[in-house]
Amino acid sequence: QEIIVLLSKLVSFDTSINPEKNVFPTDDCAKYIINWGMDNGYSNLEVINCHYKRQGKAIHEVYPVVLYKKGKQDGSTVLFLGHIDVVPVSESELPNWNTSPFEAVVKEGKLWGRGSGDMKGGVAAFLLAFRDIEIEKGNVIIALSGDEEIGGMDTVPQMICAISEHN
Numbered sequence: 001q002e003i004i005v006l007l008s009k010l011v012s013f014d015t016s017i018n019p020e021k022n023v024f025p026t027d028d029c030a031k032y033i034i035n036w037g038m039d040n041g042y043s044n045l046e047v048i049n050c051h052y053k054r055q056g057k058a059i060h061e062v063y064p065v066v067l068y069k070k071g072k073q074d075g076s077t078v079l080f081l082g083h084i085d086v087v088p089v090s091e092s093e094l095p096n097w098n099t100s101p102f103e104a105v106v107k108e109g110k111l112w113g114r115g116s117g118d119m120k121g122g123v124a125a126f127l128l129a130f131r132d133i134e135i136e137k138g139n140v141i142i143a144l145s146g147d148e149e150i151g152g153m154d155t156v157p158q159m160i161c162a163i164s165e166h167n
Contacts, residue, residue, distance in 0.1 A: 011113035075138030083148030
């Protein structure tokens with residue numbers, strides 16, 4: 001049930017991104033994940049000033065998340081890379097939704113909602129999988145871009161820098 005609760009919360013955030021239509025998510029989902037992570041044994045590696053850029057000019061901020069869980073001994077780092085942004089719901093697909101796309105619904109044993117399969121379900125699984133584990137050796141990093149649906153070029157390099165500086 002925990003994964004249903006967490007995934008339902010993640011789906012409830014409209015993280016649609018489409019720069020061509022000036023559609024960008026707020027930082028609400030990213031902040032929620034960071035706070036959830038910190039409440040559940042993860043550290044946050046702050047990644048700031050990530051902007052979608054057009055012709056080198058910052059157009060809008062995008063919000064990646066990097067959570068870190070350190071083991072008791074040095075060792076290898078395992079990275080789980082995902083994203084929290086979604087493709088916007090088009091007018092043509094709205095009639096196919098019986099409820100809001102940003103309201104999780106469990107039907108016939110499946111959770112439906114925008115981003116539940118790509119990739120907020122994976123994000124919820126990453127978070128819960130390592131929540132209660134005491135890592136003996138090595139580290140776990142969960143890095144979530146805020147702009148994968150448009151290529152990830154404005155957040156992934158900065159996430160890599162934050163991770164590299166931390167290790």
